[in-house]
Amino acid sequence: MITETPWWKTAVVYQIYPRSFADSNGDGIGDLPGIIDRLDHLAGLGVDVLWLSPVYPSPQDDNGYDISDYQDIDPVFGTLADFDRLLAAVHERGMKLVMDLVVNHTSDEHPWFLESRSGRDNPKRDWYWWRAEPNNWGSFFSGSAWELDQASGEHYLHLFSRKQPDLNWENPEVRQAVYAMMRWWLDRGVDGFRMDVINAISKAPGLPDGEVRNGSRYGDGSPHYLCGPRIHEFLQEMHREVFAGRPERILTIGEMPGVTVDQAKRFTDPERREVDMVFQFEHVGLDRGEGRFDVRPLQLTDLKASLGAWQDGLNSTGWNSLYWNNHDQPRIVSRFGDDRSEHRVRSATMLATVLHLHRGTPFIYQGEELGMTNAPFEKLDDFRDIESLNHYAEAVAAGADPEQVLSALRVAGRDNARTPMQWDAGPNAGFTNGLSWLPVNPDHVEINAAAAVADPDSVYHHYRRLIDLRHTEPVVAHGDFTMLMPDDEQVYAFTRRYRATELLVLGNFSGSPASVPVPAGWEGAETVIANVSGTGPLPSTLTLAPWEARVHRRTGGRG
Template identity: 50%
Template sequence: MEWWKKSVIYQIYPRSFCDTNSDGIGDIKGVTSKLDYLKELGIDVIWLSPVYESPQDDNGYDISDYRKIWDTFGTNEDMYELIEEAHNRGIKIVMDLVPNHTSDEHIWFKESKKSKDSPYRDYYFWKDEKNNWGSYFSGTAWEFDEKTEQYYLHLFSKKQPDLNWENPKVRKEIYDIMKFWMDKGVDGWRMDVISSISKYTDFPNYEEVSPDENYIGDYHTNGPRLHEYLKEMNNEVLSKYDCMTVGEAPGSTPENALLFCDKDRDELNMIFTFDHMDLDAKKGSSIGKWDLEKLDLVELKETLNLWQKGLHKKGWNSLYFENHDQARVVSRWGNDREYRVESAKMFGTILHMMQGTPYVYQGEEIGMVNAYYEIDEYQDIEIRNAYKDLVLDRKKLTKDEFMKAVHTISRDNARTPMQWNSKEHAGFTEGTPWLKVNPRYDEINVEEALKDKNSVFYHYKKLIELRHTDDLITEADFNLIDKDNKSIFAYERRLDEKSLLVVANFYEEEIEFEIGNEFKLDQYTLVLSNYDEYNKYENTIKLKPYEAIILKNY
């Protein structure tokens, strides 16, 4: 079995993880200093968000030099030391590849801007006229350059011009960068918005609802040459290393996901999908993610079931509820007050017993929660641009409506500094943190979690141990139970005569759940629970608020 199928991956957002030089920003030495903590948790792989040289317009996803570590994070030597020390502990390192765009301060773009005759001009997309494509960070996806009197394309910030993968020189540049780091010992890649690297080069307009609008849709992803490029990348680079790849692929379905990760196609190992994380966004809204509605549990179960069934024995799922682009799930869909610990464990249980590779985002393993800040306390460019666009300029939302959405789903909820202890700034830094520390750090921190054997940390540790030791979790079929139940998330993992049951109460009202007659509960033993005991009689389980149990019959 490929090593990444048994692995649990821990994502680190370096600027918020651990600061060793008191400048208020985390660094690579800080990551190295916490390797023993991660070893104790039991994870196998660290995914490191971008650490390259960058003006930090989008916190490192705007890269000005792919071969150099950003000075604030440390040096290349610090990175090489991290790789070595992680490997010494049996932990692999996956870096973040950002192949869709660079910083506008990258030498390629600086040269590209000089003239229409620059040899770097076609490293990017330049047009005489813009279309109605929108930026994911609000507004138009085109920026006018007065010197050469053309527009350049940027699907994200205007300081993140999109690379032109039609140009074979661009592709070779990216492949050489990948080889550079893998030759230093890097074990794989998380590929940022990989589904956008191929463009519809006729740049068709979206069908207009209003001439003043900019639109985001199918033309932003899954362009006509995408899989040609990925096959070439695999042939030129990936096939030559024992590595792991996961591509961020918005716009994917279980069907086209197999184009990425069917093992016979020689492209990627798995992708990040967004179907399940977009379910609380109002369908068809013109303001996207900021227009929220209550999560429908039945819809969540149906979506995850489609992915589990659709990729079984053909592809491989990536499993996540949190990352640097998603809010804290215990605040978003759970209860981050009275039942913070119980609901945090419940979400972990649901996710980690599915088939796929689980991703743990820093702080998720101690049940960190959303930050309920004022608008001027957030740093994220996405929040600031959306506030200007939706509240101040177009008045699509009131400030209160927008802030309710920010407090629920915005990215800075996950980017607050890691909470190590109850000392000032949560032990993250002795300086002034770049982003305000969540005020609940005195209650929620690693030091407290390690002292409490019933903490979220030790529950996650047990979930990770189960994946390492029980092949059923990686190999068995997935069967959803009582799919229309509005309160219970239950499923079976079955392999031949072996059966594993996961039953979870998604809400805080106690509920009695009658499981089907085909499941003889007296033949099952308890593997793990987020309460001291679970109550059953005959084929009925009485579930407490956010209770989650794992039972086995083998």
């Protein structure tokens, strides 16, 4: 039985999207030396772990998630020597480094695939999925999930871009090659892996057709490849082959679209030795209808029901990851907050408070700690992301109004998360002295790291205080969770309890004042953290200001 408390339960992870973080050589693309130059910003914030989005060699069809060599660094980001310098600098500051592991698919320029497509009799032919007659699955990036290879007359499977062919995990040689690569990185000193769409690696035997819905040309194959029949077997084998027996505790994070609470309990049960936590997508899909670009208003009660179910479901077994933002999600202050008024800072800090006080490991995406916003994309040429561009082409070809499609891209497109990090108010926000690969958000004149660090009331310093609270107050990491006011559409409220300490967390998810019934016994409780100045002990009657957040503590209650 596993009894020790893992280090990552009190940790905070910071995701770096290297292409957009810091450019050291003026080519307009972020790189590893640029990250090294900015590590003190992250150390000052207090984060414990850095997660790097892919820096491997890649044709960049999907911004690095199409990998052509798993054991090197793309020249656009630097060299292996640069990576080793970064790793050493991270460790010198007492932080850890987690790599992005993308092994559901490779690039079509990876040597494995070049061999596989070279002929039907090649020994690596079965390292990928080939079919003379493909099924009806659609790709996540629009169109068919199959591409015809003219030379062999067969189709290969790609759940994402046609330049991202899926590996065949049924082949044990594939699995052993992946495990060997993972061991190579761990031996180099990395501290773990965030595993991209890892629950898609096991496909149902025979690759059956998916159900066709809503007039689509393609079938939904996800029931046949998400959490497939051998997924637990593969992850347990990975643990035995890669992680078991290492003296240090390696962090494993499984990105798992469509995963349910019950499935996540199995994946994250320490006794099963699969992954430490999963990234689930339920809460970031609540403001969407049929797909990413069908944007709907968020209902706060839906958010509370979703996050509350995950808190309850993984309370005794397993562990939650906590996030609002990542490289695939638009900026949270633009999405669930108010980014175009005097309430940007307060709504950003309210969202941070509510998230970080849940039970689980919080993830901060670069710029989130500044309250960075969605970008003002004006025309199609401003976008870079393959998902957005493919969706636009397919939707317009099907008769959709081009301006309406563009409006949806502006709100929900992944490029919103990928605009360059805003370091200062100068040209290109201090990101580069060249031509940035993606335009810098013009609001960098106001929203930038230099200004935030200098302002004690900034979003940055609120995140710093939240991180410090997690490090110093055991109830934040280890306490239980009780949702309050589940039917209220304005206020998010809950308590955390650990031994004799309790926290009451309140967040107003609106631009209007909100009356809150103070729970019995909480009158006079001390303020731990708040985003409105002058917040004192909890009064007997309370009206929260627009976007106000506050956390109160009492001790000596239930033991």
